[in-house]
Amino acid sequence: MKLFVLILVTILSDSQDINTIFQESNEYYTNGKYQNAVNGYQNIIDLGFESAELYFNLGNTYYKLNNIPESNYYYEKAKALSPNDKDISTNLIFAQNLRIDKIERLPVTQIQNFKLIFLDVFTERGWSILFIIIIWSLCSAFVLYLLLKDPKFKRLFFSLSIVFLIFSSLLLYLNFEKKELNNTKYAIIYDKEIEVWSEPNKISELKFLLHEGTKVKQIDMIEDWVSIQLENGTLGWIKFSGIKVLD
Amino acid sequence: MVKKFYILFLLLNSLILSSQVKFDASVSKSKLGLNERLRVDFVMNQNGDNFSPPNFENFQVIGGPNQSIKTSYVNGERSFSKTYSYFLKPLKKGNLKITQASIEIEGEIYKSLPLEVFITDSVNQPSDSVTQYYNDDDIELRALVSKGSPYLNEPITVIYKLYYKAPINISDARENETPNYKDFWSQTIKIPQLKVQREIYRGQDYNVVEWRKVVLYPQKSGELEISPLSLNLVLDVPTDKRDFFGNVIYDQTSQFISTGMRKINVKDLPRAGKPDSFTGAVGQFDFDVILNKSSLRATESFTAELKVNGNGNLKLFDLPNILVPNSMELFDPEREELINTNLSGMNGTVSKSFTIIPKFQGNFPIEEVEFSYFDPNTEQYKVLKSPRLTVDVYDGPTIGNSISNDNSNVITSDDSFRFIKLKGNLKPANRDIFFESQFFYILASSPFVLSLAIIALSAYRKKRKQSYSESIKAEERKIKKMLETALSSLGDKDLFYDIIEKCIISSLMLKFSVRMESLNKEKIKEITQEKGFSKETISLIISLIENCEKAKFSKSSDTVMNNDLESAKEVINTILKS
Numbered sequence: 001m002k003l004f005v006l007i008l009v010t011i012l013s014d015s016q017d018i019n020t021i022f023q024e025s026n027e028y029y030t031n032g033k034y035q036n037a038v039n040g041y042q043n044i045i046d047l048g049f050e051s052a053e054l055y056f057n058l059g060n061t062y063y064k065l066n067n068i069p070e071s072n073y074y075y076e077k078a079k080a081l082s083p084n085d086k087d088i089s090t091n092l093i094f095a096q097n098l099r100i101d102k103i104e105r106l107p108v109t110q111i112q113n114f115k116l117i118f119l120d121v122f123t124e125r126g127w128s129i130l131f132i133i134i135i136w137s138l139c140s141a142f143v144l145y146l147l148l149k150d151p152k153f154k155r156l157f158f159s160l161s162i163v164f165l166i167f168s169s170l171l172l173y174l175n176f177e178k179k180e181l182n183n184t185k186y187a188i189i190y191d192k193e194i195e196v197w198s199e200p201n202k203i204s205e206l207k208f209l210l211h212e213g214t215k216v217k218q219i220d221m222i223e224d225w226v227s228i229q230l231e232n233g234t235l236g237w238i239k240f241s242g243i244k245v246l247d
Numbered sequence: 248m249v250k251k252f253y254i255l256f257l258l259l260n261s262l263i264l265s266s267q268v269k270f271d272a273s274v275s276k277s278k279l280g281l282n283e284r285l286r287v288d289f290v291m292n293q294n295g296d297n298f299s300p301p302n303f304e305n306f307q308v309i310g311g312p313n314q315s316i317k318t319s320y321v322n323g324e325r326s327f328s329k330t331y332s333y334f335l336k337p338l339k340k341g342n343l344k345i346t347q348a349s350i351e352i353e354g355e356i357y358k359s360l361p362l363e364v365f366i367t368d369s370v371n372q373p374s375d376s377v378t379q380y381y382n383d384d385d386i387e388l389r390a391l392v393s394k395g396s397p398y399l400n401e402p403i404t405v406i407y408k409l410y411y412k413a414p415i416n417i418s419d420a421r422e423n424e425t426p427n428y429k430d431f432w433s434q435t436i437k438i439p440q441l442k443v444q445r446e447i448y449r450g451q452d453y454n455v456v457e458w459r460k461v462v463l464y465p466q467k468s469g470e471l472e473i474s475p476l477s478l479n480l481v482l483d484v485p486t487d488k489r490d491f492f493g494n495v496i497y498d499q500t501s502q503f504i505s506t507g508m509r510k511i512n513v514k515d516l517p518r519a520g521k522p523d524s525f526t527g528a529v530g531q532f533d534f535d536v537i538l539n540k541s542s543l544r545a546t547e548s549f550t551a552e553l554k555v556n557g558n559g560n561l562k563l564f565d566l567p568n569i570l571v572p573n574s575m576e577l578f579d580p581e582r583e584e585l586i587n588t589n590l591s592g593m594n595g596t597v598s599k600s601f602t603i604i605p606k607f608q609g610n611f612p613i614e615e616v617e618f619s620y621f622d623p624n625t626e627q628y629k630v631l632k633s634p635r636l637t638v639d640v641y642d643g644p645t646i647g648n649s650i651s652n653d654n655s656n657v658i659t660s661d662d663s664f665r666f667i668k669l670k671g672n673l674k675p676a677n678r679d680i681f682f683e684s685q686f687f688y689i690l691a692s693s694p695f696v697l698s699l700a701i702i703a704l705s706a707y708r709k710k711r712k713q714s715y716s717e718s719i720k721a722e723e724r725k726i727k728k729m730l731e732t733a734l735s736s737l738g739d740k741d742l743f744y745d746i747i748e749k750c751i752i753s754s755l756m757l758k759f760s761v762r763m764e765s766l767n768k769e770k771i772k773e774i775t776q777e778k779g780f781s782k783e784t785i786s787l788i789i790s791l792i793e794n795c796e797k798a799k800f801s802k803s804s805d806t807v808m809n810n811d812l813e814s815a816k817e818v819i820n821t822i823l824k825s
Contacts, residue, residue, distance in 0.1 A: 022671040029667050050676040053668035060667050066612040066637060087665040094609050094664050102573030128682040132690045139694030143701050175682050182680075192614070211570065 018044045022054070029061055037061045052082035056091070063095055068213035069244070071095040073188040076215065076246050083120035100211035105231045115177070124178050131171040138164035185218040187226070191242035200225030200237040207236050218245060268293050268352055272345065272359035281340055282369040284309065289331040289359055295352035298331055301361075305343050310334035313487045332487050337366040385412040388458070388478060390506040398514050399468050400529035400560045401623040402592030407459040407476050407506065410448055416483040418499065420458070424477035431471065432464040432563055434588045462592055464560050468515035477505035516621050522630050524567060528620035530559015530592070536569070536616050536633035545643020548604045553616060553633075558594040561586050566599040570614040578602040608643035609664070612636070722757045723823050726750050730816060737808055740798060747815045748795040751788065754822045768792060780821070788818050 025040030041058040055078035062071035075092040082088060108116075122130065141164055145157035192212050198205040200222050210216070210230075216238075220227035224240045268291070275286040285306075289298070300312060311333035318327050337343060345362040386409075393404040411417060438457060446455040458478070465471055480502045488496040516529070533556045540549040553566050562584060571577050578601065586595035605611065612635055619630040681687055733746040759774050768789055775785045794811055 018673050019671055022673065026667055026669060044673065045676075048676050049673040051672040051674055053670060053672050057667040060665075063610075063664075066610075066635065068612070087668070091665050097574040097607050097609050098572045098611055100570050100572055100614065125681045128687055132687070135691050136694045139698040143698040146702055147705055179680070179682055 018047055018049050025061075026057065029057065029064075032064075034061050034064045038065070050081070052078045052085060052088065054078075055081065056085070056088050059088075059095065060091060063091065063098075066098075068095070068098045069188050069190045072099070072213045072215065073244055073246065076186065076188065080246065081123070083123070095213070099213040101214045103214065103230050103232050106233050116181075119174065119178050119181060124175075124182050127171065127175050127178050131168065131175055134164055134168045134171055138168055185245055185247065187216055187218050187228070187243040187245045189214045189216065189238075189242060190244050194238050194242040196228070196236035196238050198236065200227070204237075207234075210238070216243070218243075268355075268357060270295075270350055270352070270357040270359055272348060272362055274345070274362055274364055277363075278365045278367065279337070280367050280369050281337055283337075285335045285337065285364060287333045287335060287345060287362075289348050289350075291329050291350060291352065291357070292327055293352050294327070294329055295350040295357070297349075297351040299349050300331070300333065301346040301348050303333070303335060303345065305337065305339045306335040306345075307338055308333055309336050315487060315489055317493075330487075337364070340366045340368065342366075385415055386410065386480070386482070386502065386504065388476065388504045388506050390473070390476065390509055392473075392509060392511065396512040396514055397465060398529060398621070398623045398626075399516050400464050400466070400527060400563060400621075402530075402560070403463050403465070403511070404590050405461045405463060405473065405509075406457060407461075409456045409458050409478070409504075410446075410453045411456075412451065412453050414485050416497070417456075417480055418483050419481035421479045422476070423479045423503065424475065424505070426461075426474045426476045428461070428463055428473060429471075430465065430467040431473075432466055432560070434462045434593075436460040436462065436588065436590060460590060462588055462590065464563060464592075465511065465513040466563075468513045471511050471513055473509040473511065475506045475508055477503065479503055517626070517628075520628050522617075522619040522628055524617040524630065525619045525621070525628065526567065527564040528555070528559060528618070529623060530557055530561075530620060531622055531624070532557035532559060532618070532620050532631070534616075534618040534631040534633065536613070536636065538613070538636055538638065541637070542639035542641065543605070545605050545608050545640050548602050549638065550600045550602050551613065552598050552600045553618075554596060554598045555618065556596045558592055559620065561593045561595060561597045566597065567616050567618055569601050569616055571601075571603055572611050574605065574607045574609075575611065576604045576606060578604075605638065605640040606643070608640045611638045611640060613638060719757060722753070726754050726757075726819060726823075730812070730819065733812060733815075737805060737812075740802070740808070743808055744795040744798040744811075747811065748792065750819055751791060751795075751815060751822075754819045758822050784818065784821055787814055788822075791815055791818060 021040050021044055025037045025044075028034070028037035028040060038058065038061050041054060041061065044054060045058075055074045059071045059074035059078060062074060065071075072092075072095045075088060075095050078085070078088045079092060119127075138161055141157045141161035145154055145161055148154055148157065189210050189212055194210050196207045196210055198207050214230075216228040216230055218226055219229055219235075221240070225237050226240045226243065227235065227237050228243075229235050270289070270291045273288050273290065275288075276283075279285055289300075294316075298312075311331070313330075313332040315330045315332070316328070317330075318325065320326075331348075343364050343366055345364065347358045347361050349356055349358045351357075389408050389410065391406045391408060394401070397403045409417075409420070438460060441456050441458070444455050444457075446453055448455070459476065463473075482500050482502055483497040484500055485495045486498045490496055535554045535556075537552045537554060538549060539552070540547075543549055551569050551571075553569065555561065555566060566580075566582070568580075569577070580599045580601045583598045583600065584595070586593050586597070588594075615635045616633045617630060618633075619628055621628050729746055729750050733743055733750070736742045736746065755771065755774070759778070771788060771792070772785060775788065780788075791811065791814060794807075
């Protein structure tokens with residue numbers, strides 16, 4: 001009990017601290033002292049706290065400092081935590097406009113596109129909670145159908161439980177899809193210029209060059225080489241040291 | 248008469264003054280090849296007669312005797328010389344003697360000293376010219392190279408100089424063979440007018456003409472050759488002949504003259520420390536990137552100019568390219584050169600201008616551009632970086648590029664860069680995934696378990712209830728059977744009432760779960776009232792029980808018994824149905 005109180009107190013005092021740091025950093029930002037603001041925000045991250053807002057502000061600060069890879073990185077992190085925030089997606093586009101590489105995205109079918117947007121409605125946790133709520137509703141509706149004797153109610157709850165059953169299987173599928181989506185790791189290129197090779201060695205063919213800030217999909221890894229896929233579908237191998245993985 | 252004496256006196260006077268008589272013999276060369284020619288001069292300082300030449304044994308007289316007389320007055324002093332010249336061709340090798348010549352001056356006979364000439368083997372290039380009054384050393388064409396072992400792309404100069412010495416004059420010169428500078432980038436520096444200058448070369452005065460100046464940039468490492476320059480010269484050479492007025496007559500002769508092959512050892516640039524951005528610039532440079540606008544509307548254009556300024560192989564390297572964000576359109580660059588080439592090499596400015604059109608609004612950084620060159624003086628590579636520049640683009644759409652995950656790529660133009668969020672909502676970072684976690688499984692499976700439990704419980708309860716009602720029904724059937732037996736025992740009064748009483752009590756016991764011991768009239772009244780029986784039924788039950796008790800002590804008729812049976816049936820039915 002004593003220990004628990006101690007932990008609670010430290011957490012509370014910590015959260016007091018980080019909130020003041022956050023406010024201070026915001027002030028630095030408004031006064032144009034971007035480097036100070038970056039230090040403050042990074043400090044909060046080092047203390048083990050996060051939020052979409054924190055990453056968004058950090059992205060903004062790096063954008064003002066003309067740091068292309070960092071701003072892209074933190075906007076992507078913010079977007080992962082809060083997929084529907086309009087501010088984040090707007091500023092992410094600003095940061096993406098700074099990148100040097102122009103990569104045409106592969107055409108996505110309407111259904112795929114719709115699925116992606118739909119999956120972004122909730123976070124991974126949100127989808128799981130929704131699934132659990134639906135499961136509970138399904139069970140209670142079914143139990144009510146079994147227990148109630150009035151045929152009118154019986155019919156109502158039976159149809160309700162059928163509806164919930166369909167919903168729950170759909171949600172289970174969406175949960176797996178979301179998990180798949182979250183498991184695909186993306187990375188931001190931090191090197192000013194990075195060589196993309198056709199194999200994980202430097203004897204193979206040099207395919208092309210990528211520049212800082214570009215987002216790539218990480219597929220595989222061997223030693224210090226990472227196999228990547230660009231948004232236009234091109235595959236290649238790059239040195240791990242040149243990228244930072246979004247996790 | 249007096250006049251004659253005066254003249255005589257003058258003549259005598261002059262004779263006395265120039266009484267020292269000289270008569271010398273000289274040769275143009277004391278050593279010559281068998282196929283060369285020799286000139287012999289016999290010079291006297293007073294006029295004489297009866298010149299008898301030597302007999303020139305072992306020589307063939309080709310020309311002569313040529314007679315020339317020079318008279319000059321210096322400070323009122325008269326000097327005189329008379330020369331007899333012979334051109335001889337030796338017929339034999341070895342030490343040849345030219346014997347004495349004699350002359351009679353003023354009645355006296357003077358003799359020259361005998362001379363010795365050494366005749367060697369034939370020389371390679373005998374001058375065809377009959378009148379070679381000059382040595383081969385007197386004229387030379389030289390190629391002066393500023394540096395024998397330059398670095399690749401380091402400028403070297405080659406100056407072609409024509410050296411010649413009096414008495415030769417050059418009346419015309421034509422280039423016979425122009426050097427070709429293979430593996431070099433070359434530029435000839437124009438010489439507007441050939442000028443003769445004096446220069447001391449090999450300790451002697453020479454006339455020097457700079458014929459040609461070239462700046463070379465070696466384009467290959469290793470030993471490179473510069474092919475020779477050859478000139479065809481027309482020389483004016485003085486002869487012994489004199490014209491009517493006593494001026495020396497010059498003879499024209501042509502001569503072919505050439506520089507040799509020159510070899511230059513070009514060093515490769517050092518590999519160590521070669522920067523990635525090196526594109527072959529060698530020299531000393533400044534580098535800058537200039538934007539003509541730093542803030543503009545979207546779809547307007549601006550130019551970025553990369554400028555390299557300095558000395559070096561400006562024409563021979565490519566300028567670095569500029570990298571711009573993908574949302575800007577970059578057009579092909581224009582290269583502009585403003586270069587002077589002089590002896591020290593090229594100097595000036597090379598610039599590359601890119602026209603860039605930003606399509607979307609935002610604050611765009613232009614990547615720093617790196618330019619590196621090799622400085623041959625310090626023998627080191629140097630890297631120059633342009634400052635990081637930014638371009639502010641306003642008043643334009645912020646269309647996301649095609650990579651964005653957002654399906655709505657187009658954002659309305661009033662969407663500007665968003666300000667930071669003021670509320671933190673900070674939470675401890677939690678990377679645990681809820682889906683498929685233990686807690687998730689518990690939460691997801693618990694409703695099934697719970698509903699199963701509920702269903703099982705209700706089923707159990709239902710079953711229990713069913714078995715209970717079945718036992719009651721059996722009892723009821725038993726009671727009804729008993730009533731049937733009561734009908735058959737109408738004659739036996741005691742037994743009849745006994746059965747009826749039993750039936751009523753057991754049906755009450757069945758329905759109201761009361762014990763037999765505690766059953767009396769008061770109790771029955773209480774229970775039935777509680778169960779909401781009508782008063783008639785209650786009084787009927789009570790009267791029936793009373794009748795049963797009474798019948799044990801008194802006689803009763805069959806009709807009464809039948810009546811009682813009917814009412815008992817009715818009462819039991821109402822009890823069992825309740």
